[in-house]
Amino acid sequence: MEKKWWHQSVVYQVYPRSFCDSNGDGIGDIQGIISKLDYLHKLGIDVIWLSPVYDSPMDDNGYDISNYQDIAKEFGTLKDMEQLIQEAKARDIKIIMDLVVNHTSDEHAWFIEAKKNKDNPYRDYYIWRKPSADGKPPNDLQSIFSGSAWELDETTNEYYLHLFSKKQPDLNWENDQVVKEIFDMMNWWLDKGIGGFRMDVIDLIGKEIDKGIIDNGPHLHPLLQSMNKATFGHRDVLTVGETWGATVDIAKLYSNPARDEVSMIFQFEHVTMSWDEEHGKWRPKPFDLIKLKEIFHKWQTGLGKQGWNSLFWNNHDLPRAVSKYGDDKHYRVESAKMLATTLHMMRGTPYIFQGEEIGMTNVSFESIDSYRDIETLNFYRDKLAEGFTHEEMMDGLWANSRDNARTPMHWHTSEYAGFTTGTPWIDVNPNYSDINVEAALADENSVFYHYQKLIQLRKELPVVVYGDFELLVPKDQQIFAYTRTLDGHKLLIVSNFSAEKATFHYKEAVNSCKTLLSNYGNTYDLQQALTLAPYESAIIQIG
Structure with missing residues (x-):
């Protein structure tokens, strides 16, 4: 296998909304990230994966994009973004952008035009179907965020597809003009000097709705090969696809260098192994170490020289690693270090989610009113209607809500953990007085320095x-x-x-x-x- 710079790199995911607020409005921003680049450089990471900062109404915290070529005002400006790219480069850190192209916001100019009438040039940028004979949605396809995946547009009396929120209409990747627009946008960002893309739910862009094919559709890999050829293929960048339905064999299709698709994928078999068959992550099963080892072994050996692994315990959609796989009550520091050691010594590119390197934990908000995540709120409502008790759902939220990862980063012991001088958009985890960056940097035996040593070993030892x-x-x-x-x-x-x-x-x-x-x-x-x-x-x- 040809050696690539990202084989020995370590990626750090920044969730901008919760990382560092520079202006006191309670929302993290790009200037806040810039102010912490020296901290990330000290940790030793090579790449920042930046969750979306594009212009967005924030229905799904930025994963609903209204303009791919501008920055949301709460995060800053395009000039700030260009400064971040350059400031990171000065510290030998690359920025990879979150590419969200399965869907846009319903406030994107394309969709606003598409709704005007059926003959609008932008109509076919999205996926529309007529109502069924009885006036209901065309089929019973469900949204990943609960409820029907179809929303009626009363102006034209047709339904549009949204596999996520109704404010996230799916793009029609069978339209060549959509493909061209997306590729042009990707090149625009690559020309600004970014180091690649993390591709949100990329396995959905090849779907064939009328045949019931949602992920890993027949058009998926030809589309990715076209994307590679038209955008990043001739550039030395990192690309990682989010693929919830991938098997080892499917992963080889994505990441075999001979196929000219992407550098690697995220697969989630080790994540979903603890989900209940009927109720998913809201009623988790007990941890099974033997099963976990079986899964990691399969992925470590199965790809061979035909693909590349991504290594991660957590991200912005998942619970905190030390709370899920370790013991955050009695052995928080020990188990956080143990989890880091187990993962970082494997074959693949490790990803650290912000706060993981200081052993941040899940949060147990007492009230549903403290939660902000659209998925969490939707499922809380739906599961109560199905017969779950409030207590059962809160147990599920405390274990697996996406907001576990989205509480503000803990910088020090001042009010709101030093994240903001204002009121944070979501409550801070109350344990910030014990778990914070300031304390970690002052303790030579902290989780932070353990991560730093692991990163250094990866750079020093080819065997890793x-x-x-x-x-x-x-x-x-x-x-x-x-x-x-x-x-x-x-x-x-x-x-x-x-x-x-x-x-x-x-x-x-x-x-x-x-x-x-x-x-x-x-x-x-x-x-x-x-x-x-x-x-x-x-x-x-x-x-």
């Missing part, structure tokens, strides 16, 4: 980037252990995923070994069994 992966003790209920091997170099990574002591014995003969990193500060001798403390993890160099 390109080594073969072998899973050990797959049926162990406590231990997640694996090796990475390359050109005679070997690493053992061993983690205790439990709050109890665990024993691990490395069964191969070992002449010598060196402990590179331990979240307890321990050193290890592999010639005898290891006794690991709760949530203990270690990276051991063999030979």
Whole structure:
């Protein structure tokens, strides 16, 4: 496989609305991000994935775009964005933009025109269907945000498709003019010097609604190959597709370099393994380490040299890693470090979500009125109507609401965690006085410095980037252990995923070994069994 700069890079996701507010309006902004670039440079990351900052009415916090070539006023100006790109570049950090092109806002100029009449030149930019014989939606397709995926436009008496909010009409990717407009826009941003794109729900753009095909449609990969050829293919940039329905075989179609599509994808099998079959994430199943290991093993070995992995525990749509997979009550620091070690030593490009590097946790708001996420609010209402109790739904929200990731970043102990001098758009997690950047930077044993060391190991050791992966003790209920091997170099990574002591014995003969990193500060001798403390993890160099 040809080596790429993003193979050894680490990406940090910034959710602008919640990162840092520079002007006191309670909403994070681009100048706030610029003010924290030195902090991110200290951490050691190479890339910032910037969640959408485009002009938007913010029905879905910026994932509903009304103008792809301007910036939302609450985030700043186009000049601010250009400054961010340049200031980041000066610190050897690239900016990748969030590309949201399955849908626009219903306030986009294209959709405003499309609604005027059926003969409007922009009508076919979107997906319309006539009502059924009884005047209802054309079929029973459901929105991902709950309810029907069809909304009636009373002016023309036709339904438009929205797989998400009714204020997010789906674009018609079978229209060549839509394709050209999107490609022109992508080149406009690439010419400004961005380092690539994260592609929101990109697996939906090839859908064939009338055949019931929503994701991974037959037009998807030809469209991506056309996109590659027309925009980023000749540029040295990172592209990552969000693909909820991907299998290993499908992932190879996306990320095999010979196919000229994208650098890598996000797959979510390790995320959805804990979701209930009927009620999804709102009634989560117990954590299953054996299943988690099975999934990671499949993805680490299945892509081989025909694709590239993305590595992540959490993002703006998911709960905080230490709350989902660790123990945020009794072993928050230990389990946060353990999770980082387990993930960052695998093959692939690691992604850190803002606050993960200081061990931020889920939030348990007491009232539904404190939540802001459209998906959370819709499902709370719908599930109560289905018979869920308020208490059951709050348990689901505390575990898996998207707002767990969206509370403001904790910078220090002043009011509102130093995020803003005003009133934040969403409440701050009350534990900010204990968990914040200022405290992390002052403590040499903090989660922050553990992440910093992991990032440095990836840059120093080719075996971390390109080594073969072998899973050990797959049926162990406590231990997640694996090796990475390359050109005679070997690493053992061993983690205790439990709050109890665990024993691990490395069964191969070992002449010598060196402990590179331990979240307890321990050193290890592999010639005898290891006794690991709760949530203990270690990276051991063999030979």
